[in-house]
Amino acid sequence: MYETSYHRAGSVAEATSLMAKADDGKFLSGGQTLIPTMKQRLAAPSDLIDLRNIEEMKGISEDGASVTVGAATSHYDVATSDGVKRLIPGLASLAAGIGDPAVRHMGTIGGSIANNDPAADYPSGLVALGATVNTNKRSLAAEDFFTGMFETALEEDEIVTSVVFPIPQKSAYAKYPNPASRYAMAGVFVAKAKDGSVRVAVTGAGQDGVFRVSEMESALSGNWSHDAVAGISISSADLLSDIHGSAEYRANLVTVMAKRAVAAAG
Structure with missing residues (x-):
């Protein structure tokens, strides 16, 4: 897996703000497909923005x-x-x-x-x-x-x-x-x-x-x-x-x- 920066967003607004700052970001919401893809080095996002802990969602x-x-x-x-x-x-x-x-x-x-x-x-x-x-x-x-x-x-x-x-x-x-x-x-x-x-x-x-x-x-x-x-x-x-x-x-x-x-x- 390539190096990536992990972010745990607390709100939808924070998630969109983090994405705007990322070079090549990806939203993460469980990761059942994205994480295995990254492990196989088929994807290399610069940032992962985790949405699973956003209560409003x-x-x-x-x-x-x-x-x-x-x-x-x-x-x-x-x-x-x-x-x-x-x-x-x-x-x-x-x-x-x-x-x-x-x-x-x-x-x-x-x-x-x-x-x-x-x-x-x-x-x-x-x-x-x-x-x-x-x-x-x-x-x-x-x-x-x-x-x-x-x-x-x-x-x-x-x-x-x-x-x-x-x-x-x-x-x-x-x-x-x-x-x-x-x-x-x-x-x-x-x-x-x-x-x-x-x-x-x-x-x-x-x-x-x-x-x-x-x-x-x-x-x-x-x-x-x-x-x-x-x-x-x-x-x-x-x-x-x-x-x-x-x-x-x-x-x-x-x-x-x-x-x-x-x-x-x-």
Whole structure:
């Protein structure tokens, strides 16, 4: 690992000020991807600005129509939150399946979505639930926030501060995890909003990261049943293919995981 200067920010304002002074700074919010990358000498930021101890970015609240999760909230806290389990069970289940206990206690929702790993779980939950990502500068719809593999709409000095999730009628997540990393080889989040609209979002399978499956959404809008998606196949043309699974294999997994997710949602 190359030499770097570590800073523990106490507020969003302090974090942005530290970033402005850094030659080549990086925000740190759990470090489950950045730290291993630095250990492999694939990244060498001059400064690390740690966001995990900023109190204004922590915690989970609800207001009757939505659940707001602070960006510095750990996966463990999302998974074990009584409010999340009661109102958005699919999101709690998603968080409970991330990595292992060490990862869930250290990793944060803000760090995960800002990194936008194509095999990460949260992007599918945000897109399927129609979430809004709040930063220190603006608010973005989830589908506008995720722009491609490891890419987001964030500017260099922009910090994710919270994520707002509308409370759905139904929600569930199912994934086929890589046995070693528990990253999704294909993960499908299904959500039925209070107005009856349906969203189906897939992670782990697309070359450009998270994507929606309109055919499944249409089918489920007319018949909320795992049978409605059982016969729907997606094209493998734009799917990932690697040592863990071919594009064709992942295409099949998407259908299987969609069926499981709908069944789990009830």
